[in-house]
Amino acid sequence: MTDPIVVAEGLHKSFGDTHALRGLDLSVPRGTVCGVLGPNGAGKTTAVQILATLSDPDAGHARIAGYDVVREAGKVRERIGLAGQYAAVDEKLTGRGNLRMFGRLSHLSRREAHRRADELLERFGLMDAADRPVAGYSGGMRRRLDLITSLILRPEVLFLDEPTTGLDPRSRGEIWASVRELVADGTTVLLTTQYLDEADRLADDIAVIDHGRVIATGTPDELKATIGDRLDVVLEDPAALGPAADVLSALAGTDLTTTGADRLSVALPGGGLRLADIVRELDRAGVAAADVSLRRPTLDEVFLRLTDRKEPVR
Protein backbone atom coordinates (compact mmCIF):
# COMPACT_ATOMS: atom_id res chain seq x y z
CA MET A 1 0.00 0.00 0.00
CA THR A 2 1.30 3.40 -0.88
CA ASP A 3 0.61 6.47 1.17
CA PRO A 4 -1.52 9.08 -0.53
CA ILE A 5 0.64 11.90 -1.88
CA VAL A 6 -2.22 14.40 -2.12
CA VAL A 7 -4.50 14.66 0.87
CA ALA A 8 -7.23 17.23 1.41
CA GLU A 9 -9.43 17.21 4.46
CA GLY A 10 -12.51 19.31 4.97
CA LEU A 11 -11.52 22.16 2.67
CA HIS A 12 -13.80 25.17 2.84
CA LYS A 13 -13.55 28.26 0.72
CA SER A 14 -15.99 31.10 0.21
CA PHE A 15 -15.96 34.08 -2.11
CA GLY A 16 -18.38 36.50 -0.54
CA ASP A 17 -21.68 34.66 -0.47
CA THR A 18 -20.53 31.88 -2.76
CA HIS A 19 -19.44 28.74 -0.95
CA ALA A 20 -17.11 27.35 -3.58
CA LEU A 21 -15.92 24.49 -1.35
CA ARG A 22 -17.88 23.04 1.56
CA GLY A 23 -15.80 20.36 3.17
CA LEU A 24 -13.94 18.80 0.28
CA ASP A 25 -11.99 15.61 1.02
CA LEU A 26 -9.60 14.07 -1.44
CA SER A 27 -6.87 11.49 -1.33
CA VAL A 28 -4.68 10.52 -4.25
CA PRO A 29 -2.26 7.57 -4.04
CA ARG A 30 1.24 8.14 -5.37
CA GLY A 31 1.74 7.34 -9.03
CA THR A 32 -1.94 7.37 -9.98
CA VAL A 33 -4.20 9.66 -11.96
CA CYS A 34 -7.12 11.16 -10.08
CA GLY A 35 -9.86 12.63 -12.23
CA VAL A 36 -11.94 15.35 -10.63
CA LEU A 37 -15.28 15.71 -12.35
CA GLY A 38 -17.93 18.26 -11.67
CA PRO A 39 -20.34 20.59 -13.43
CA ASN A 40 -19.43 24.25 -14.02
CA GLY A 41 -19.01 26.04 -10.74
CA ALA A 42 -18.61 22.84 -8.73
CA GLY A 43 -15.36 24.08 -7.22
CA LYS A 44 -12.78 22.19 -9.28
CA THR A 45 -10.54 25.16 -10.04
CA THR A 46 -10.86 26.45 -6.49
CA ALA A 47 -9.70 23.07 -5.16
CA VAL A 48 -6.76 22.93 -7.56
CA GLN A 49 -5.72 26.46 -6.63
CA ILE A 50 -5.66 25.60 -2.96
CA LEU A 51 -3.67 22.41 -3.56
CA ALA A 52 -1.22 24.33 -5.76
CA THR A 53 -0.69 26.99 -3.03
CA LEU A 54 -2.28 29.79 -5.06
CA SER A 55 -5.04 30.31 -2.58
CA ASP A 56 -5.56 29.56 1.11
CA PRO A 57 -8.53 27.55 2.37
CA ASP A 58 -10.85 29.19 4.90
CA ALA A 59 -10.93 25.93 6.85
CA GLY A 60 -9.55 22.43 6.54
CA HIS A 61 -6.07 21.50 5.42
CA ALA A 62 -4.22 19.84 2.62
CA ARG A 63 -0.85 18.18 2.32
CA ILE A 64 1.25 17.40 -0.72
CA ALA A 65 3.95 14.78 -0.18
CA GLY A 66 3.51 15.39 3.53
CA TYR A 67 3.92 19.18 3.36
CA ASP A 68 1.14 21.51 4.38
CA VAL A 69 0.03 23.72 1.49
CA VAL A 70 -0.33 26.78 3.70
CA ARG A 71 2.49 26.54 6.23
CA GLU A 72 5.03 24.81 3.99
CA ALA A 73 4.03 26.34 0.67
CA GLY A 74 7.66 26.67 -0.43
CA LYS A 75 8.30 22.94 -0.03
CA VAL A 76 5.07 22.19 -1.86
CA ARG A 77 6.01 24.46 -4.76
CA GLU A 78 9.27 22.57 -5.25
CA ARG A 79 7.27 19.40 -5.83
CA ILE A 80 4.33 20.40 -7.96
CA GLY A 81 3.60 21.50 -11.50
CA LEU A 82 0.45 23.32 -12.51
CA ALA A 83 -1.16 23.74 -15.89
CA GLY A 84 -4.15 25.95 -15.36
CA GLN A 85 -7.32 26.49 -17.31
CA TYR A 86 -5.51 28.63 -19.90
CA ALA A 87 -2.09 28.35 -21.42
CA ALA A 88 -0.02 30.38 -18.98
CA VAL A 89 2.91 31.24 -21.18
CA ASP A 90 4.33 34.48 -22.54
CA GLU A 91 2.76 34.94 -25.97
CA LYS A 92 5.52 37.21 -27.13
CA LEU A 93 8.38 34.86 -26.40
CA THR A 94 9.25 31.77 -28.40
CA GLY A 95 8.46 28.32 -27.04
CA ARG A 96 12.12 27.84 -26.27
CA GLY A 97 12.34 31.29 -24.69
CA ASN A 98 9.43 30.47 -22.39
CA LEU A 99 10.94 27.19 -21.26
CA ARG A 100 14.31 28.78 -20.63
CA MET A 101 12.80 31.64 -18.69
CA PHE A 102 10.67 29.36 -16.51
CA GLY A 103 13.68 27.08 -16.09
CA ARG A 104 15.76 29.96 -14.80
CA LEU A 105 12.92 31.04 -12.53
CA SER A 106 12.86 27.48 -11.20
CA HIS A 107 16.48 28.14 -10.22
CA LEU A 108 18.14 25.86 -12.71
CA SER A 109 21.55 27.02 -13.85
CA ARG A 110 21.59 28.70 -17.24
CA ARG A 111 23.08 25.64 -18.89
CA GLU A 112 20.70 23.27 -17.16
CA ALA A 113 17.70 25.46 -18.10
CA HIS A 114 18.75 25.39 -21.77
CA ARG A 115 19.33 21.65 -21.73
CA ARG A 116 16.01 20.95 -20.07
CA ALA A 117 14.17 23.19 -22.55
CA ASP A 118 15.62 21.28 -25.50
CA GLU A 119 14.92 17.96 -23.88
CA LEU A 120 11.25 18.78 -23.29
CA LEU A 121 10.74 20.31 -26.74
CA GLU A 122 12.22 17.23 -28.32
CA ARG A 123 10.30 14.76 -26.24
CA PHE A 124 6.92 16.41 -26.69
CA GLY A 125 7.25 17.17 -30.36
CA LEU A 126 7.56 20.94 -30.29
CA MET A 127 11.09 21.22 -31.60
CA ASP A 128 9.96 22.41 -35.03
CA ALA A 129 8.08 25.35 -33.52
CA ALA A 130 10.63 26.03 -30.79
CA ASP A 131 11.88 29.30 -32.22
CA ARG A 132 8.56 30.83 -33.22
CA PRO A 133 6.70 33.24 -30.92
CA VAL A 134 3.93 31.48 -29.04
CA ALA A 135 1.37 33.97 -30.40
CA GLY A 136 1.56 32.01 -33.66
CA TYR A 137 0.97 28.59 -32.07
CA SER A 138 -2.24 26.61 -32.47
CA GLY A 139 -4.36 26.00 -29.39
CA GLY A 140 -3.06 22.47 -29.08
CA MET A 141 0.58 23.52 -29.33
CA ARG A 142 0.04 26.16 -26.68
CA ARG A 143 -1.51 23.67 -24.32
CA ARG A 144 1.33 21.29 -24.91
CA LEU A 145 3.86 24.03 -24.24
CA ASP A 146 1.96 24.96 -21.10
CA LEU A 147 2.01 21.34 -20.01
CA ILE A 148 5.73 20.88 -20.55
CA THR A 149 6.44 24.17 -18.82
CA SER A 150 4.98 22.64 -15.70
CA LEU A 151 7.31 19.66 -16.12
CA ILE A 152 10.58 21.57 -15.97
CA LEU A 153 11.33 20.50 -12.42
CA ARG A 154 10.02 16.94 -12.88
CA PRO A 155 7.20 17.48 -10.42
CA GLU A 156 6.07 14.70 -8.15
CA VAL A 157 2.51 15.92 -8.49
CA LEU A 158 1.07 17.54 -11.56
CA PHE A 159 -2.18 19.50 -11.44
CA LEU A 160 -4.00 19.82 -14.73
CA ASP A 161 -7.08 22.02 -14.75
CA GLU A 162 -9.11 21.09 -17.82
CA PRO A 163 -6.03 20.35 -19.90
CA THR A 164 -7.89 19.66 -23.15
CA THR A 165 -10.85 22.02 -23.09
CA GLY A 166 -11.30 23.51 -26.54
CA LEU A 167 -8.88 21.18 -28.28
CA ASP A 168 -9.59 19.07 -31.34
CA PRO A 169 -9.58 15.27 -30.95
CA ARG A 170 -6.05 14.91 -32.29
CA SER A 171 -4.58 17.47 -29.87
CA ARG A 172 -6.51 15.89 -27.03
CA GLY A 173 -5.05 12.54 -27.96
CA GLU A 174 -1.57 14.04 -27.89
CA ILE A 175 -2.09 15.53 -24.44
CA TRP A 176 -3.45 12.23 -23.20
CA ALA A 177 -0.41 10.41 -24.54
CA SER A 178 1.84 12.90 -22.76
CA VAL A 179 -0.01 12.43 -19.49
CA ARG A 180 0.26 8.64 -19.76
CA GLU A 181 3.98 8.91 -20.34
CA LEU A 182 4.39 11.06 -17.25
CA VAL A 183 2.45 8.62 -15.15
CA ALA A 184 4.64 5.82 -16.44
CA ASP A 185 7.59 7.84 -15.10
CA GLY A 186 5.98 7.89 -11.67
CA THR A 187 4.31 11.32 -11.66
CA THR A 188 1.03 11.62 -9.78
CA VAL A 189 -1.58 13.53 -11.75
CA LEU A 190 -4.67 15.29 -10.51
CA LEU A 191 -6.79 16.38 -13.43
CA THR A 192 -10.08 18.18 -13.64
CA THR A 193 -12.15 17.80 -16.71
CA GLN A 194 -15.53 18.33 -18.28
CA TYR A 195 -14.97 15.47 -20.68
CA LEU A 196 -16.00 12.22 -19.16
CA ASP A 197 -14.29 10.07 -21.74
CA GLU A 198 -11.09 11.84 -20.75
CA ALA A 199 -11.53 10.77 -17.15
CA ASP A 200 -12.61 7.33 -18.29
CA ARG A 201 -9.44 6.86 -20.30
CA LEU A 202 -6.89 8.49 -18.04
CA ALA A 203 -8.04 8.25 -14.47
CA ASP A 204 -7.41 5.39 -12.07
CA ASP A 205 -9.83 6.97 -9.64
CA ILE A 206 -12.53 9.54 -10.07
CA ALA A 207 -13.94 12.02 -7.59
CA VAL A 208 -17.21 13.57 -8.64
CA ILE A 209 -17.74 16.90 -6.94
CA ASP A 210 -20.76 19.14 -6.84
CA HIS A 211 -21.50 22.22 -4.74
CA GLY A 212 -17.99 22.05 -3.29
CA ARG A 213 -18.23 18.53 -1.93
CA VAL A 214 -17.20 15.10 -3.15
CA ILE A 215 -20.42 13.23 -3.91
CA ALA A 216 -18.94 10.01 -5.26
CA THR A 217 -15.56 8.36 -5.63
CA GLY A 218 -14.33 5.18 -7.21
CA THR A 219 -12.80 3.72 -10.31
CA PRO A 220 -14.70 4.43 -13.52
CA ASP A 221 -16.10 0.88 -13.39
CA GLU A 222 -17.23 1.19 -9.79
CA LEU A 223 -19.02 4.41 -10.56
CA LYS A 224 -20.75 2.87 -13.53
CA ALA A 225 -21.83 -0.08 -11.39
CA THR A 226 -23.51 2.23 -8.88
CA ILE A 227 -26.24 3.25 -11.28
CA GLY A 228 -26.79 -0.20 -12.77
CA ASP A 229 -26.87 -1.26 -16.40
CA ARG A 230 -28.83 0.51 -19.04
CA LEU A 231 -31.32 -0.83 -21.49
CA ASP A 232 -31.62 0.72 -24.96
CA VAL A 233 -34.73 -0.01 -26.99
CA VAL A 234 -35.24 0.90 -30.66
CA LEU A 235 -38.84 0.65 -31.83
CA GLU A 236 -40.09 -0.36 -35.24
CA ASP A 237 -42.84 2.24 -35.11
CA PRO A 238 -42.32 5.60 -33.37
CA ALA A 239 -46.06 5.63 -32.52
CA ALA A 240 -45.38 2.88 -29.98
CA LEU A 241 -43.21 5.19 -27.89
CA GLY A 242 -45.92 5.78 -25.27
CA PRO A 243 -46.84 2.14 -24.61
CA ALA A 244 -43.16 1.18 -24.64
CA ALA A 245 -42.43 3.82 -22.01
CA ASP A 246 -45.22 2.47 -19.83
CA VAL A 247 -43.90 -1.06 -20.04
CA LEU A 248 -40.33 -0.02 -19.22
CA SER A 249 -41.35 2.13 -16.26
CA ALA A 250 -43.48 -0.68 -14.91
CA LEU A 251 -40.47 -3.01 -15.07
CA ALA A 252 -38.83 -0.95 -12.33
CA GLY A 253 -36.63 0.98 -14.71
CA THR A 254 -35.68 4.43 -13.51
CA ASP A 255 -34.27 7.46 -15.29
CA LEU A 256 -36.26 6.84 -18.45
CA THR A 257 -35.11 9.03 -21.31
CA THR A 258 -36.24 9.33 -24.88
CA THR A 259 -33.11 9.34 -26.96
CA GLY A 260 -34.76 9.72 -30.36
CA ALA A 261 -38.15 9.63 -32.10
CA ASP A 262 -38.10 5.84 -32.01
CA ARG A 263 -35.76 5.02 -29.16
CA LEU A 264 -35.71 4.90 -25.37
CA SER A 265 -33.08 4.36 -22.74
CA VAL A 266 -33.69 3.27 -19.18
CA ALA A 267 -31.56 2.44 -16.16
CA LEU A 268 -32.13 -0.97 -14.68
CA PRO A 269 -31.70 -1.67 -11.00
CA GLY A 270 -28.87 -4.11 -10.31
CA GLY A 271 -29.41 -7.71 -11.52
CA GLY A 272 -32.62 -9.74 -11.43
CA LEU A 273 -34.08 -8.64 -14.72
CA ARG A 274 -33.20 -10.52 -17.85
CA LEU A 275 -33.33 -9.33 -21.40
CA ALA A 276 -35.76 -12.10 -22.28
CA ASP A 277 -38.29 -10.89 -19.67
CA ILE A 278 -38.20 -7.42 -21.08
CA VAL A 279 -38.71 -8.56 -24.66
CA ARG A 280 -41.62 -10.68 -23.54
CA GLU A 281 -43.29 -7.82 -21.68
CA LEU A 282 -42.91 -5.53 -24.68
CA ASP A 283 -44.42 -8.20 -26.88
CA ARG A 284 -47.37 -8.62 -24.57
CA ALA A 285 -48.10 -4.89 -24.81
CA GLY A 286 -47.99 -5.15 -28.59
CA VAL A 287 -44.80 -3.12 -28.97
CA ALA A 288 -42.56 -4.25 -31.79
CA ALA A 289 -38.91 -3.63 -30.98
CA ALA A 290 -36.31 -3.47 -33.73
CA ASP A 291 -33.50 -3.73 -31.22
CA VAL A 292 -33.21 -4.27 -27.47
CA SER A 293 -29.78 -4.15 -25.87
CA LEU A 294 -28.33 -4.13 -22.41
CA ARG A 295 -25.10 -2.20 -21.77
CA ARG A 296 -22.89 -0.58 -19.11
CA PRO A 297 -23.79 3.05 -18.56
CA THR A 298 -21.41 5.65 -19.93
CA LEU A 299 -19.64 7.88 -17.48
CA ASP A 300 -21.75 10.73 -18.85
CA GLU A 301 -24.87 9.02 -17.61
CA VAL A 302 -23.29 8.40 -14.23
CA PHE A 303 -22.27 12.00 -14.05
CA LEU A 304 -25.66 13.37 -15.04
CA ARG A 305 -27.37 11.12 -12.57
CA LEU A 306 -25.03 11.98 -9.70
CA THR A 307 -25.07 15.69 -10.28
CA ASP A 308 -28.74 15.97 -11.16
CA ARG A 309 -30.32 18.52 -8.90
CA LYS A 310 -33.85 17.12 -9.19
CA GLU A 311 -35.09 13.69 -8.27
CA PRO A 312 -34.94 11.35 -11.23
CA VAL A 313 -38.27 11.15 -13.12
CA ARG A 314 -40.14 8.00 -12.20
Next chain:
Amino acid sequence: MTALTSPMSRRLRWTFTDGLTLVGRELGRLRQNPGELIAALIFPAIMVVLFGYVFGSAIQVPGGGNYREYLMPGLFSMVIFSAVMGVMVRVATDASRGVMDRFRSMPMARSAVPFGQTGADSLTGLLSLAIMVGAGLLVGWQPHRGLIPTAEAFLLLMVLRYALSWVGVYVGLVVKNDQVADQMVPLFFPVTMLSNSFIPTGGMPGWLRFLADWNPVSAMTAASRELFGNPSVTSGDVAWPLAHPVAAVLLWSAALLVVFVPLSVRTYQRRGR
Protein backbone atom coordinates in the same frame (compact mmCIF):
# COMPACT_ATOMS: atom_id res chain seq x y z
CA MET B 1 30.75 31.54 2.09
CA THR B 2 28.43 30.68 4.98
CA ALA B 3 26.83 34.06 4.56
CA LEU B 4 25.73 33.12 1.05
CA THR B 5 24.01 29.96 2.16
CA SER B 6 22.02 31.41 5.02
CA PRO B 7 18.32 31.38 4.11
CA MET B 8 18.05 35.15 4.24
CA SER B 9 20.90 35.91 1.86
CA ARG B 10 19.88 33.05 -0.38
CA ARG B 11 16.47 34.58 -0.66
CA LEU B 12 18.01 37.94 -1.47
CA ARG B 13 20.21 36.41 -4.12
CA TRP B 14 17.25 34.64 -5.71
CA THR B 15 15.21 37.81 -5.63
CA PHE B 16 18.02 39.43 -7.54
CA THR B 17 18.63 36.68 -10.10
CA ASP B 18 14.90 36.07 -10.61
CA GLY B 19 14.49 39.80 -11.14
CA LEU B 20 17.30 39.70 -13.72
CA THR B 21 15.63 36.79 -15.49
CA LEU B 22 12.48 38.88 -15.80
CA VAL B 23 14.50 41.77 -17.17
CA GLY B 24 15.96 39.34 -19.69
CA ARG B 25 12.43 38.31 -20.56
CA GLU B 26 11.71 41.89 -21.64
CA LEU B 27 14.75 41.84 -23.91
CA GLY B 28 13.61 38.53 -25.38
CA ARG B 29 10.19 40.00 -26.10
CA LEU B 30 11.72 42.99 -27.84
CA ARG B 31 13.90 40.71 -29.94
CA GLN B 32 10.90 38.65 -31.00
CA ASN B 33 8.78 41.68 -31.73
CA PRO B 34 10.93 44.18 -33.57
CA GLY B 35 7.69 45.94 -34.54
CA GLU B 36 7.39 47.23 -31.00
CA LEU B 37 10.91 48.54 -31.13
CA ILE B 38 10.18 50.35 -34.38
CA ALA B 39 7.00 51.81 -32.89
CA ALA B 40 9.07 52.93 -29.93
CA LEU B 41 11.42 54.65 -32.35
CA ILE B 42 8.71 56.32 -34.40
CA PHE B 43 6.64 57.59 -31.48
CA PRO B 44 9.18 60.22 -30.33
CA ALA B 45 9.65 61.41 -33.90
CA ILE B 46 5.90 61.90 -34.26
CA MET B 47 5.64 63.75 -30.96
CA VAL B 48 8.52 66.05 -31.81
CA VAL B 49 7.07 66.87 -35.23
CA LEU B 50 3.52 67.23 -33.95
CA PHE B 51 4.28 69.44 -30.99
CA GLY B 52 7.50 71.05 -32.16
CA TYR B 53 6.33 72.05 -35.62
CA VAL B 54 2.55 71.69 -35.90
CA PHE B 55 1.50 73.30 -32.61
CA GLY B 56 4.83 74.99 -32.09
CA SER B 57 4.34 77.05 -35.23
CA ALA B 58 1.53 78.92 -33.45
CA ILE B 59 2.92 79.03 -29.92
CA GLN B 60 5.06 81.87 -28.65
CA VAL B 61 7.13 81.17 -25.58
CA PRO B 62 6.36 84.14 -23.32
CA GLY B 63 9.55 86.03 -22.66
CA GLY B 64 11.08 84.69 -25.84
CA GLY B 65 12.97 81.49 -26.44
CA ASN B 66 12.85 78.62 -28.87
CA TYR B 67 9.62 76.60 -28.47
CA ARG B 68 11.33 73.31 -29.22
CA GLU B 69 13.84 73.99 -26.45
CA TYR B 70 10.86 74.66 -24.22
CA LEU B 71 9.04 71.57 -25.46
CA MET B 72 11.62 68.80 -25.13
CA PRO B 73 11.61 68.59 -21.30
CA GLY B 74 7.83 68.19 -21.55
CA LEU B 75 8.25 65.30 -23.97
CA PHE B 76 10.82 63.72 -21.66
CA SER B 77 8.23 63.82 -18.89
CA MET B 78 5.72 62.23 -21.20
CA VAL B 79 8.13 59.37 -21.92
CA ILE B 80 8.73 58.94 -18.19
CA PHE B 81 5.03 58.83 -17.37
CA SER B 82 4.32 56.25 -20.02
CA ALA B 83 5.90 53.80 -17.55
CA VAL B 84 2.66 53.67 -15.60
CA MET B 85 0.66 52.51 -18.60
CA GLY B 86 3.30 50.18 -20.01
CA VAL B 87 3.86 48.34 -16.73
CA MET B 88 0.15 48.27 -15.96
CA VAL B 89 -0.66 46.57 -19.27
CA ARG B 90 2.16 44.04 -18.90
CA VAL B 91 1.24 43.14 -15.34
CA ALA B 92 -2.48 42.91 -16.11
CA THR B 93 -1.73 40.70 -19.11
CA ASP B 94 0.37 38.35 -16.97
CA ALA B 95 -2.38 38.27 -14.38
CA SER B 96 -5.20 37.55 -16.81
CA ARG B 97 -3.32 34.94 -18.84
CA GLY B 98 -2.36 32.90 -15.81
CA VAL B 99 1.36 33.68 -16.13
CA MET B 100 1.20 35.34 -12.72
CA ASP B 101 -0.34 32.18 -11.25
CA ARG B 102 2.44 30.15 -12.76
CA PHE B 103 4.99 32.45 -11.12
CA ARG B 104 3.15 32.08 -7.84
CA SER B 105 3.09 28.29 -8.02
CA MET B 106 6.84 28.14 -8.63
CA PRO B 107 9.48 28.05 -5.92
CA MET B 108 10.76 31.49 -6.91
CA ALA B 109 11.41 34.47 -4.72
CA ARG B 110 8.06 36.14 -4.19
CA SER B 111 9.03 39.77 -4.43
CA ALA B 112 11.12 39.00 -7.51
CA VAL B 113 8.15 39.42 -9.79
CA PRO B 114 7.25 43.05 -9.01
CA PHE B 115 10.92 43.99 -8.70
CA GLY B 116 11.68 42.24 -11.97
CA GLN B 117 8.81 43.98 -13.76
CA THR B 118 9.88 47.41 -12.57
CA GLY B 119 13.54 46.67 -13.29
CA ALA B 120 12.64 45.60 -16.80
CA ASP B 121 10.68 48.80 -17.25
CA SER B 122 13.70 50.88 -16.26
CA LEU B 123 15.58 49.24 -19.08
CA THR B 124 12.93 50.00 -21.70
CA GLY B 125 12.55 53.44 -20.13
CA LEU B 126 16.22 54.17 -20.58
CA LEU B 127 15.94 53.10 -24.20
CA SER B 128 12.92 55.26 -24.96
CA LEU B 129 14.43 58.22 -23.15
CA ALA B 130 17.60 57.84 -25.21
CA ILE B 131 15.52 57.81 -28.39
CA MET B 132 13.62 60.92 -27.34
CA VAL B 133 16.89 62.67 -26.51
CA GLY B 134 18.17 61.75 -29.98
CA ALA B 135 15.03 63.23 -31.54
CA GLY B 136 15.49 66.37 -29.45
CA LEU B 137 19.10 66.82 -30.48
CA LEU B 138 18.02 66.49 -34.12
CA VAL B 139 15.59 69.40 -33.85
CA GLY B 140 18.04 71.68 -32.06
CA TRP B 141 17.33 71.02 -28.38
CA GLN B 142 20.37 70.78 -26.13
CA PRO B 143 21.43 70.93 -22.49
CA HIS B 144 23.17 74.21 -21.68
CA ARG B 145 24.47 73.84 -18.16
CA GLY B 146 27.26 71.32 -18.46
CA LEU B 147 27.81 67.72 -17.51
CA ILE B 148 26.77 67.55 -13.86
CA PRO B 149 23.33 69.21 -14.09
CA THR B 150 22.64 67.25 -17.29
CA ALA B 151 23.47 63.98 -15.57
CA GLU B 152 21.34 65.06 -12.62
CA ALA B 153 18.41 65.71 -14.92
CA PHE B 154 18.60 62.24 -16.49
CA LEU B 155 19.01 60.63 -13.11
CA LEU B 156 15.97 62.47 -11.81
CA LEU B 157 13.95 61.38 -14.83
CA MET B 158 14.89 57.74 -14.25
CA VAL B 159 14.22 57.90 -10.52
CA LEU B 160 10.73 59.23 -11.12
CA ARG B 161 10.15 56.66 -13.83
CA TYR B 162 11.13 53.87 -11.47
CA ALA B 163 8.76 55.18 -8.82
CA LEU B 164 5.96 55.51 -11.38
CA SER B 165 6.48 51.97 -12.64
CA TRP B 166 5.41 50.75 -9.17
CA VAL B 167 2.13 52.57 -9.62
CA GLY B 168 1.77 50.60 -12.85
CA VAL B 169 2.45 47.31 -11.06
CA TYR B 170 -0.18 48.06 -8.46
CA VAL B 171 -2.87 49.17 -10.89
CA GLY B 172 -2.12 46.19 -13.13
CA LEU B 173 -2.45 43.77 -10.21
CA VAL B 174 -5.73 45.33 -9.18
CA VAL B 175 -7.17 45.47 -12.70
CA LYS B 176 -6.05 41.88 -13.50
CA ASN B 177 -7.58 42.08 -16.95
CA ASP B 178 -5.58 43.00 -20.02
CA GLN B 179 -8.57 44.34 -21.93
CA VAL B 180 -9.54 46.74 -19.18
CA ALA B 181 -5.90 47.74 -18.90
CA ASP B 182 -5.72 48.46 -22.62
CA GLN B 183 -8.77 50.69 -22.35
CA MET B 184 -7.16 52.65 -19.56
CA VAL B 185 -4.11 53.57 -21.62
CA PRO B 186 -5.63 56.68 -23.26
CA LEU B 187 -6.17 58.19 -19.78
CA PHE B 188 -2.47 58.80 -19.85
CA PHE B 189 -2.76 61.64 -22.35
CA PRO B 190 -4.95 64.06 -20.39
CA VAL B 191 -2.80 63.47 -17.31
CA THR B 192 0.38 64.40 -19.11
CA MET B 193 -1.21 67.23 -21.08
CA LEU B 194 -2.70 68.89 -18.00
CA SER B 195 0.66 70.33 -17.08
CA ASN B 196 3.24 72.88 -18.06
CA SER B 197 4.78 70.46 -20.56
CA PHE B 198 3.44 72.01 -23.74
CA ILE B 199 2.23 75.44 -22.72
CA PRO B 200 2.73 77.62 -19.65
CA THR B 201 0.07 77.15 -17.01
CA GLY B 202 -0.31 80.93 -16.45
CA GLY B 203 -3.21 81.28 -18.88
CA MET B 204 -5.32 78.42 -17.54
CA PRO B 205 -8.46 79.02 -15.44
CA GLY B 206 -7.66 79.02 -11.73
CA TRP B 207 -8.79 75.50 -10.74
CA LEU B 208 -7.21 73.96 -13.81
CA ARG B 209 -4.01 75.83 -13.19
CA PHE B 210 -3.95 74.49 -9.66
CA LEU B 211 -4.22 70.91 -10.93
CA ALA B 212 -1.59 71.52 -13.56
CA ASP B 213 0.84 73.18 -11.17
CA TRP B 214 0.60 70.31 -8.68
CA ASN B 215 0.73 67.60 -11.34
CA PRO B 216 4.01 65.70 -10.90
CA VAL B 217 4.42 65.96 -14.67
CA SER B 218 4.81 69.71 -14.25
CA ALA B 219 7.38 69.37 -11.48
CA MET B 220 9.38 66.94 -13.62
CA THR B 221 9.22 69.21 -16.64
CA ALA B 222 10.19 72.25 -14.61
CA ALA B 223 13.10 70.33 -13.06
CA SER B 224 14.35 69.27 -16.49
CA ARG B 225 14.11 72.83 -17.81
CA GLU B 226 16.08 74.07 -14.83
CA LEU B 227 18.81 71.41 -15.01
CA PHE B 228 19.13 71.47 -18.81
CA GLY B 229 18.97 75.28 -18.85
CA ASN B 230 16.03 75.33 -21.26
CA PRO B 231 13.60 78.25 -21.27
CA SER B 232 11.00 78.10 -18.55
CA VAL B 233 8.17 80.47 -17.94
CA THR B 234 7.52 81.49 -14.38
CA SER B 235 5.30 84.49 -13.99
CA GLY B 236 3.60 85.94 -10.96
CA ASP B 237 3.32 83.82 -7.86
CA VAL B 238 4.64 80.35 -8.63
CA ALA B 239 3.25 77.22 -7.00
CA TRP B 240 5.66 75.51 -4.60
CA PRO B 241 6.41 72.43 -6.80
CA LEU B 242 7.36 74.69 -9.68
CA ALA B 243 9.49 76.95 -7.54
CA HIS B 244 11.39 73.94 -6.15
CA PRO B 245 11.00 71.39 -8.94
CA VAL B 246 13.95 69.13 -8.12
CA ALA B 247 12.89 68.77 -4.50
CA ALA B 248 9.31 68.26 -5.62
CA VAL B 249 10.25 65.43 -7.98
CA LEU B 250 12.32 63.74 -5.27
CA LEU B 251 9.45 64.05 -2.83
CA TRP B 252 6.98 62.69 -5.36
CA SER B 253 9.26 59.74 -6.10
CA ALA B 254 9.82 58.96 -2.44
CA ALA B 255 6.11 59.20 -1.70
CA LEU B 256 5.16 56.94 -4.61
CA LEU B 257 7.76 54.34 -3.61
CA VAL B 258 6.77 54.39 0.06
CA VAL B 259 3.14 53.85 -0.84
CA PHE B 260 3.24 51.60 -3.87
CA VAL B 261 6.18 49.23 -3.21
CA PRO B 262 4.65 47.66 -0.09
CA LEU B 263 1.18 47.84 -1.57
CA SER B 264 2.23 46.08 -4.79
CA VAL B 265 4.34 43.44 -3.05
CA ARG B 266 1.48 42.71 -0.67
CA THR B 267 -1.08 42.53 -3.43
CA TYR B 268 1.15 40.24 -5.47
CA GLN B 269 1.77 37.93 -2.56
CA ARG B 270 -1.79 37.92 -1.35
CA ARG B 271 -3.31 34.54 -1.85
CA GLY B 272 -6.86 33.38 -1.81
CA ARG B 273 -8.20 35.35 -4.74
